[in-house]
Amino acid sequence: MFESAEVGHSIPKDEYRVREPKLREALLKAQYDLLAKAKFPVVIIIGGVDGAGKGETVNLLNEWMDPRHIVTRAFGEVSDEEAERPPMWRFWRALPPKGRIGVLFGSWYTQPIVDRVIGKTKAPALMQSIEEIRHFESMLAAEGVLILKFWFHLSKEAQKKRLKSLEKDPKTRWRVTDTDWARFKIYDRFREISEHTLRETSTGEAPWFIVEGTDPNYRYLTVGTLLLEAMQKRLADKNGGGSSFKPAPLEPVLDKHNVLNALNYKQSLTRAEYARRLEKFQGRLNLLTRDPRFRNKSLIAVFEGQDAAGKGSSIRRITGALDARHYQVIPIAAPTEEERAQPYMWRFWRHLPRKGRVTIFDRSWYGRVLVERVEKFCSEYDWMRAYHEINDFEEQLVRNDVILVKFWVAITKEEQLKRFRERQSIAFKQFKITEEDWRNRKKWGDYERAVCDMVERTSTEIAPWNVVPANDKLFARIEMLRTLCERVERAL
Amino acid sequence: MFESAEVGHSIPKDEYRVREPKLREALLKAQYDLLAKAKFPVVIIIGGVDGAGKGETVNLLNEWMDPRHIVTRAFGEVSDEEAERPPMWRFWRALPPKGRIGVLFGSWYTQPIVDRVIGKTKAPALMQSIEEIRHFESMLAAEGVLILKFWFHLSKEAQKKRLKSLEKDPKTRWRVTDTDWARFKIYDRFREISEHTLRETSTGEAPWFIVEGTDPNYRYLTVGTLLLEAMQKRLADKNGGGSSFKPAPLEPVLDKHNVLNALNYKQSLTRAEYARRLEKFQGRLNLLTRDPRFRNKSLIAVFEGQDAAGKGSSIRRITGALDARHYQVIPIAAPTEEERAQPYMWRFWRHLPRKGRVTIFDRSWYGRVLVERVEKFCSEYDWMRAYHEINDFEEQLVRNDVILVKFWVAITKEEQLKRFRERQSIAFKQFKITEEDWRNRKKWGDYERAVCDMVERTSTEIAPWNVVPANDKLFARIEMLRTLCERVERAL
Numbered sequence: 001m002f003e004s005a006e007v008g009h010s011i012p013k014d015e016y017r018v019r020e021p022k023l024r025e026a027l028l029k030a031q032y033d034l035l036a037k038a039k040f041p042v043v044i045i046i047g048g049v050d051g052a053g054k055g056e057t058v059n060l061l062n063e064w065m066d067p068r069h070i071v072t073r074a075f076g077e078v079s080d081e082e083a084e085r086p087p088m089w090r091f092w093r094a095l096p097p098k099g100r101i102g103v104l105f106g107s108w109y110t111q112p113i114v115d116r117v118i119g120k121t122k123a124p125a126l127m128q129s130i131e132e133i134r135h136f137e138s139m140l141a142a143e144g145v146l147i148l149k150f151w152f153h154l155s156k157e158a159q160k161k162r163l164k165s166l167e168k169d170p171k172t173r174w175r176v177t178d179t180d181w182a183r184f185k186i187y188d189r190f191r192e193i194s195e196h197t198l199r200e201t202s203t204g205e206a207p208w209f210i211v212e213g214t215d216p217n218y219r220y221l222t223v224g225t226l227l228l229e230a231m232q233k234r235l236a237d238k239n240g241g242g243s244s245f246k247p248a249p250l251e252p253v254l255d256k257h258n259v260l261n262a263l264n265y266k267q268s269l270t271r272a273e274y275a276r277r278l279e280k281f282q283g284r285l286n287l288l289t290r291d292p293r294f295r296n297k298s299l300i301a302v303f304e305g306q307d308a309a310g311k312g313s314s315i316r317r318i319t320g321a322l323d324a325r326h327y328q329v330i331p332i333a334a335p336t337e338e339e340r341a342q343p344y345m346w347r348f349w350r351h352l353p354r355k356g357r358v359t360i361f362d363r364s365w366y367g368r369v370l371v372e373r374v375e376k377f378c379s380e381y382d383w384m385r386a387y388h389e390i391n392d393f394e395e396q397l398v399r400n401d402v403i404l405v406k407f408w409v410a411i412t413k414e415e416q417l418k419r420f421r422e423r424q425s426i427a428f429k430q431f432k433i434t435e436e437d438w439r440n441r442k443k444w445g446d447y448e449r450a451v452c453d454m455v456e457r458t459s460t461e462i463a464p465w466n467v468v469p470a471n472d473k474l475f476a477r478i479e480m481l482r483t484l485c486e487r488v489e490r491a492l
Numbered sequence: 493m494f495e496s497a498e499v500g501h502s503i504p505k506d507e508y509r510v511r512e513p514k515l516r517e518a519l520l521k522a523q524y525d526l527l528a529k530a531k532f533p534v535v536i537i538i539g540g541v542d543g544a545g546k547g548e549t550v551n552l553l554n555e556w557m558d559p560r561h562i563v564t565r566a567f568g569e570v571s572d573e574e575a576e577r578p579p580m581w582r583f584w585r586a587l588p589p590k591g592r593i594g595v596l597f598g599s600w601y602t603q604p605i606v607d608r609v610i611g612k613t614k615a616p617a618l619m620q621s622i623e624e625i626r627h628f629e630s631m632l633a634a635e636g637v638l639i640l641k642f643w644f645h646l647s648k649e650a651q652k653k654r655l656k657s658l659e660k661d662p663k664t665r666w667r668v669t670d671t672d673w674a675r676f677k678i679y680d681r682f683r684e685i686s687e688h689t690l691r692e693t694s695t696g697e698a699p700w701f702i703v704e705g706t707d708p709n710y711r712y713l714t715v716g717t718l719l720l721e722a723m724q725k726r727l728a729d730k731n732g733g734g735s736s737f738k739p740a741p742l743e744p745v746l747d748k749h750n751v752l753n754a755l756n757y758k759q760s761l762t763r764a765e766y767a768r769r770l771e772k773f774q775g776r777l778n779l780l781t782r783d784p785r786f787r788n789k790s791l792i793a794v795f796e797g798q799d800a801a802g803k804g805s806s807i808r809r810i811t812g813a814l815d816a817r818h819y820q821v822i823p824i825a826a827p828t829e830e831e832r833a834q835p836y837m838w839r840f841w842r843h844l845p846r847k848g849r850v851t852i853f854d855r856s857w858y859g860r861v862l863v864e865r866v867e868k869f870c871s872e873y874d875w876m877r878a879y880h881e882i883n884d885f886e887e888q889l890v891r892n893d894v895i896l897v898k899f900w901v902a903i904t905k906e907e908q909l910k911r912f913r914e915r916q917s918i919a920f921k922q923f924k925i926t927e928e929d930w931r932n933r934k935k936w937g938d939y940e941r942a943v944c945d946m947v948e949r950t951s952t953e954i955a956p957w958n959v960v961p962a963n964d965k966l967f968a969r970i971e972m973l974r975t976l977c978e979r980v981e982r983a984l
Contacts, residue, residue, distance in 0.1 A: 058816045067811045067821050068804070068854050074817035081571050105817050174782065290666065312560070319559045324550045325566035325597050329559050337829040362560050 001195050002210060005153040009222075010215035023224045024064045030231040031065045031101065038099030038341075040144040042231065045107045048152030049190070050180050051162040052213025057152070057223050058103055064224065071096045075106040084298075084354040086400040087111065088136065092349040095145075097341035108133055109197065116193050117186060126193070130200045135392045141205035142385055143343035146234050149206060150223055151198060152213045156187050162214075258452045259467055265412055268472035281481035282321035288485060289322055293492045295356040297401045301484060302364045305409030306447070307437045308419040310473045314409060315360055317477045318484065327358035332367060344368060344386070345393055355401070365390055369454045374446045387457040394463040403491045407480055408451065408467045413444050415471045493687050494702060497645040501714075502707035515716045516556045522723040523557045523593065530591030530833070532636040534723065537599045540644030541682070542672050543654040544705025549644070549715050550595055556716065563588045567598040576790075576846040578892040579603065580628070584841040587637075589833035600625055601689065608685050609678060618685070622692045627884045633697035634877055635835035638726050641698060642715055643690060644705045648679045654706075750944045751959055757904055760964035773973035774813035780977060781814060785984045787848040789893045793976060794856045797901030798939070799929045800911040802965045806901060807852055809969045810976065819850035824859060836860060836878070837885055847893070857882055861946045866938045879949040886955040895983045899972055900943065900959045905936055907963045 011019075034042065044061075046054050062070055073094040082090045088108065096102030112129035115121040140147055154162060163180055166172045183190065202208040211222050269277070288294065301318065303311045319327060330351045339347040345365060353359040368386040372378045397404050411419075420441070423433040440447070459465040466483050470476035503511075526534065536553075538546050554562055565586040574582045580600065588594030604621035607613040632639055646654060655672055658664045675682065694700040703714050761769070780786065793810065795803045811819060822843045831839040837857060845851040860878040864870045889896050903911075912933070915925040932939070951957040958975050962968035 055815060055817070059812075062816045063808065063812050066804070067808060067816075067819075068823040070816075071820070072816040079571070079573050081573050103816065312558070316555070316559060320551075320555050323547060324554045324559075324562075324564040324595065325547070327559075328563065331560040 001199055002153050002155075002191065005210045005212040006155040006158075007212070008214065009212045009218045011217035011221055013217065016217040016221065019221060023221065023228060026232075027064050027224060027228050028066065030228060030235065031069060033235050034101070034231060035069050035099045037235070040146055040234065041096040041098050041341075042101040042146045042148070042227075043096065043140065044101065044103045044227065045109070045147070045149040046103065046105050046152070047107065047109050047149070047194075048211070048213065049154050049159055049187075050183060051159055051166065051176075052152035052154045052211075053216060053219050054105070054152050054213075056216065057150075057211075057219055058105060060220055061103065061223070061227070065101070069099070070101045070103060072103040072105065075104070075110065081354070085352050086396040086402075088396060089349060089352060092346060095342060095346065097338065098144075099341075108136065109201075113190075113193055113197055117190050126197070130197060132392065132396075133201055134203060135388070137201070137203065137206040139345070139385070139389050139392075140343060142382070145343065146230060147206040148227060148230055149202075149208045150226075151194070151208055151210050152219070153210050154213045156191075158214050159184060159187065258448070259455050260410055260448055260451060263410055263467060263469040265410075265415070265469045265471040267469060267475050269474040269478060271474070274474040274478060277478045278317065278481070281478065281485055282317070284485045285318070285321040285481060285488070286323075288488045288492070289326065289358060291492055294488070297403055297488075297491060298353040298355055299358045299403045299405070299484075299488060300353065300361065300397065301358070302361045302366070302404070302406040303409065304363060304366050304370065304407065305470070306411055306416060307440055308416050308423070308433075309409040309411045309470050310476060311362060311409050313473065314407075314470075314477050314480055315362060317481060318360065321481070322358055326356065327360060328353065329360045329362060332361060332363040344382075345389060348393070352397075352402075365393065366454060366458075369458075370447065370450050373450050374443055387454075390458055391460060391463075394458075394460070398462045403488055404463045405484055405487045406463060406465050407483075408455065408465055409470045409476060409480075410467055411470050413441075416441065493691055494645050494647075494683065497702045497704040498647040498650075499704070500706065501704045501710045503709040503713055505709065508709040508713065511713060515713065515720060518724075519556050519716060519720050520558065522720055522727065523561060525727050526593070526723060527561050527591045529727070532638055532726065533588040533590050533833075534593040534638045534640070534719075535588065535632065536593065536595045536719065537601070537639070537641040538595065538597050538644070539599065539601050539641070539686075540703075540705065541646050541651055541679075542675060543651055543658065543668075544644035544646045544703075545708060545711050546597065546644050546705075548708065549642075549711060550597060552712055553595065553715070553719070557593070561591070562593045562595060564595040564597065567596070567602065573846070577844050578888040578894075580888060581841060581844060584838060587834060587838065589830065590636075591833070600628065601693075605682075605685055605689055609682050618689070622689060624884065624888075625693055626695065627880070629693070629695065629698040631837070631877070631881050631884075632835060634874070637835065638722060639698040640719060640722055641694075641700045642718075643686070643700055643702050644711070645702050646705045648683075650706050651676060651679065750940070751947050752902055752940055752943060755902055755959060755961040757902075757907070757961045757963040759961060759967050761966040761970060763966070766966040766970060769970045770809065770973070773970060773977055774809070776977045777810070777813040777973060777980070778815075780980045780984070781818065781850060783984055786980070789895055789980075789983060790845040790847055791850040791895045791897070791976075791980060792845065792853065792889065793850070794853045794858070794896070794898040795901065796855060796858050796862065796899065797962070798903055798908055799932055800908050800915070800925075801901040801903045801962050802968060803854060803901050805965065806899075806962075806969050806972055807854055809973060810852065813973070814850055818848065819852060820845065821852045821854060824853060824855040836874075837881060840885070844889075844894075857885065858946060858950075861950075862939065862942050865942050866935055879946075882950050883952060883955075886950075886952070890954045895980055896955045897976055897979050898955060898957050899975075900947065900957055901962045901968060901972075902959055903962050905933075908933065 034040075046058060048054055058072060062072065071094070075090065075094075078090065091104070091108055094102065094104065112121070112126055112133075116123075116126045137147055163176050163184065167176045198208045198210075209222075209226055211219055213219055289299070303315060305311050315329060319329065328351070332347075335347055348361075348365045351359060351361075365386075368378060369383050369390075373383040394404055420433055420437060455465045455467065466480070468476050468479050468483075526532075538550060540546055550564060554564065563586070567582065567586075570582065583596070583600055586594065586596065604613070604618055604625075608615075608618045629639055655668050655676065659668045690700045690702075701714075701718055703711055705711055781791070795807060797803050807821060811821065820843070824839075827839055840853075840857045843851060843853075857878075860870060861875050861882075865875040886896055912925055912929060947957045947959065958972070960968050960971050960975075
C-alpha cells in the first residue's frame with residue numbers, strides 16, 4: 001500500500017511556480033462557494049509518520065485559503081472533561097459546521113494505532129476500533145460530510161534522513177524530540193499496523209490518500225489538488241452527495257401481535273400501595289446515586305412514549321429522588337440553528353453527563369425513527385440508517401460506564417382519548433393539549449408500527465427497551481423507578 | 493444584616509399545608525409563561541452557611557416546578573479546561589438561555605469570600621472582587637436577566653445544633669464532613685466577611701434575600717414566594733425589565749481633529765523593504781509563540797476597521813507566521829440563535845483560547861459600539877453601557893495572562909472609494925463588494941464618530957488601541973506584525 005509513496009515523487013520548482021497560483025485561486029473560490037452555500041462541511045484528516053510534512057501542509061492550506069473559515073484542531077492530551085466521556089466526544093466537539101472546513105490534526109485513528117503499536121492493545125481491539133471508525137465515517141458521509149483522509153508517508157530511510165536534517169538546522173532543531181527517535185525505532189511495526197488500519201478503513205465514502213512526504217512541492221500540490229477536486233465535485237453535485245442507497249423493505253406485519261398490544265394494560269396500584277413503594281424506591285435510588293461506586297459511572301435515562309402517556313410526571317418522580325446538583329433533564333424539541341449545521345447525533349453528544357451525574361432525556365435520538373419517520377421530516381434512507389447509528393452510539397455509552405436505561409411509556413388509544421378530553425376540560429391543563437396532539441393521534445397506526453420497528457431494531461442486550469404499560473400512571477411510575485434501581489444496582 | 497434571620501422564623505405545619513399547593517401551582521404557571529415568552533432568563537444564586545437547607549430548597553424548587561426547564565449547576569473543583577481561562581468563564585458557560593431558570597449552587601461569590609476567610613487574600617482583593625461582581629450583575633440585569641440571590645443563614649448556635657442533629661441520624665450522617673466542622677470553627681470570620689460582601693453587592697437590580705434556615709417550612713415558602721413575585725412582576729412588565737436609565741450625552745465635537753484624521757496616511761513601504769521586514773517579523777512572531785514561556789500565556793488579537801481596510805489580508809500575514817494547530821480565527825458575523833438567547837458578551841466568552849494558544853477575532857465585541865450603534869440595532873442605553881462592560885471583560889482577560897492586542901485598521905474615505913471600484917472591476921473580487929458596503933459608506937461620518945468614541949473610552953493602559961494607517965497595505969501589515977511582536981515580547 002505504501003510502495004507507491006516510496007518512489008521518489010517530486011515536482012520541479014518551475015512547474016510548482018506555475019501551478020501553485022492557479023490551484024490557490026481555485027481553492028479559495030471553492031472555499032467561498034462552500035461557505036456561501038453552507039450545504040455541507042469538509043473534514044480533512046491528517047495522519048502519517050513524523051517528519052513527513054504534516055504540519056507544513058496544514059499551515060499551507062490555511063495560507064492558500066481563508067483561515068477565517070477553517071477550523072484546525074490538534075488533539076493532544078485528553079482534558080479531564082474529555083476523559084469523563086466516551087473517547088469520541090472530543091471529536092464530536094471539534095466537527096466543523098456546514099460551510100466550514102475542519103482540519104483534524106490527529107484524529108480517531110491516532111489512539112487505536114498507537115495503542116496497538118506499543119502493545120497496549122491486542123489485534124481484536126484494533127479490529128473493533130476499525131469497525132467503529134467505519135461506522136462513524138459512514139454516518140458522517142451519510143450526513144453529507146465530505147471526508148478526505150491524508151496519510152503522509154516516508155520510507156524508513158527517508159524518515160531517518162529527514163529527522164537528521166531537521167536536527168542539523170538550528171532553526172528546526174526544536175522540532176525533533178526524543179519521542180521522535182523513540183518512534184523511529186518502531187518504524188516497521190508502526191508501518192505494518194498503519195497499513196492494515198488504512199486498508200481496512202479506506203472506503204468509497206471516506207478514502208485514504210497516501211502522500212509521499214519527501215518532496216514538499218509534490219506533497220503540497222497533491223493535497224491541494226485532491227482537496228480541490230473533491231470540493232468542486234461535491235459543490236457541483238445537485239444531490240448534495242446524498243447516497244442513492246435504497247434500504248431493504250421492512251418485515252411485513254403478518255398478524256396483529258406486537259410489543260405494544262401484547263402488554264397487560266390492566267396492571268394497577270392502589271394509592272396506598274403506590275405511596276409505600278414510591279418512598280421505598282425513591283429512597284433506594286437516592287442511596288444508589290450517592291454510592292461511592294457511582295462516582296465512576298453515569299446514568300442516562302431515556303423517556304419516549306405516546307402523547308399524554310405521562311412521561312413528564314414520571315420524570316418528576318425520578319428527579320424527586322435525586323439531588324438537583326447531580327442531574328440534568330434535557331427536553332428534546334426542534335434542533336437549534338447550530339445543531340442543524342451538524343450531523344443528527346451531534347445534539348445528543350453535547351449533553352452527555354460527566355462521571356457521577358445523571359442525565360434524563362425527555363424524548364431523545366429516537367425522534368428520528370419515530371416522529372421524523374412518520375411525519376416524513378427525513379428521508380427513508382436517513383431513518384433506516386439511524387437504527388444502526390443509534391446502536392453504535394449506545395454501545396459507546398455503555399462501554400464507557402454509562403448506565404443506559406430506555407423507557408417506552410405505553411398507553412392504549414382509548415386511554416389517550418380519555419386523557420386528551422380530561423386535559424381540555426381542566427383549565428390549568430389546557431396548555432398541555434394542542435392541535436398537533438390531535439393530528440398525531442390520527443396517525444396512531446403509523447406510530448405504532450414505528451415503535452415496534454424501533455424496539456425490534458434497537459433493543460439490544462446492552463441497552464434493552466423497557467416497554468411499560470401506563471394506563472395506570474401509578475403502576476407505571478413505580479415500574480420505572482424499580483427498573484432504574486435494578487439497573488443501577490446491577491452496574492455497581 | 494443577619495439579625496433578622498436569627499429571630500426564629502417559622503411557619504406552622506397547617507399553614508404550610510394550605511399555602512404550599514397554591515404557591516406550587518402559581519410557580520409552575522409562571523415557569524410556563526416564562527418558557528412560552530422566552531424573553532428573559534432567571535438566575536437564582538444560592539449561597540450561605542452549611543446546614544441551612546440550601547440543597548433541600550434547590551431540590552424542592554425542582555420538584556415544585558418542571559425540572560425539564562430548570563438548569564441546576566453546582567460548582568465544584570475547577571476543571572482543567574476552566575483553569576486555563578479567566579475565573580468567570582465557568583459561570584458564563586452555565587448561564588441559562590432566555591425562557592429558562594438557572595439555579596447556581598455556589599457562584600461567583602464563593603471563591604472571593606472563601607479566599608478572604610482563610611486569609612489567602614487581603615481586604616483590597618475582596619474589594620476588587622466585589623466591584624467586579626457588581627459590574628457583572630449590573631450587566632446581566634441590563635441584558636434583561638432576572639437575578640435573585642438567596643443567602644441561607646443560621647446563627648452560630650443553630651448551625652451547631654443542625655450539624656449535630658444531621659450527624660445523629662444515620663440517614664443524614666453522610667452529609668456532615670470534617671470540612672463542615674472545620675468551617676464551623678471559623679463561623680465568626682465567615683459571618684463577618686459574608687455580611688460585608690452581601691451588603692456591598694445587594695443592589696436594586698440584584699438584591700440579596702437573607703433566608704433564615706432553621707425552619708424548613710419558613711425557608712421553602714420564603715424562597716418560593718420571593719421567586720414567584722419576582723417572576724410575576726417581570727412577566728407583567730411591558731418593558732421587559734429594561735432600564736429607564738438615560739445615558740449622559742457624549743462630549744460634543746468642537747473641532748475637526750480626531751484620532752483618525754490625525755494619522756499620517758502617507759507612510760508606505762517599498763515591495764523590497766516589505767518582503768524583508770515581513771520575513772523578519774513573521775520569523776520573530778513564530779519564535780515568540782513557540783517560546784516555552786508562552787505556554788502559560790495566550791494571545792488574543794482583535795481586528796476592526798472600515799470596509800476594505802485590509803483586515804483579512806493582514807490577518808493572513810499573521811496566521812502565516814503561526815502554526816495552524818495553535819491558532820483559531822473567529823470571524824464575527826450575526827449571532828446564532830443560541831447566542832441571541834444569551835447576554836451580548838456570551839458569544840465572545842465561548843471562544844476564549846486555552847493557554848499557549850492564539851485567537852484572532854475578525855471583528856469583535858466592539859460591534860456593539862460600532863455597527864450596532866450606527867445602524868441602531870441596539871438602544872443607546874445598550875451601547876453606552878457596552879464601553880464599561882468591554883473594559884471589564886478585557887481587564888479579566890489581561891489579568892489572566894491573556895496578551896490582548898487591538899487594531900483599528902484605518903483608511904481614508906478616498907482610499908476606500910478607490911478600493912471599492914477596484915473590487916467591482918476585478919472578476920474574482922466582486923464577491924467582496926456588496927450593496928451593504930455602499931450603504932455603510934454613506935454613513936462614514938457616523939462611523940468615524942463611533943470609532944473616535946470607542947478609542948477614547950476603551951483604549952486603556954492594559955489594552956490600548958493601535959490605530960494603524962492602512963492606505964498603504966504593506967506599511968500597515970508590517971506595523972501590525974511589529975506591534976504584535978513587541979506586545980508578546982514585553983509580556984514574556
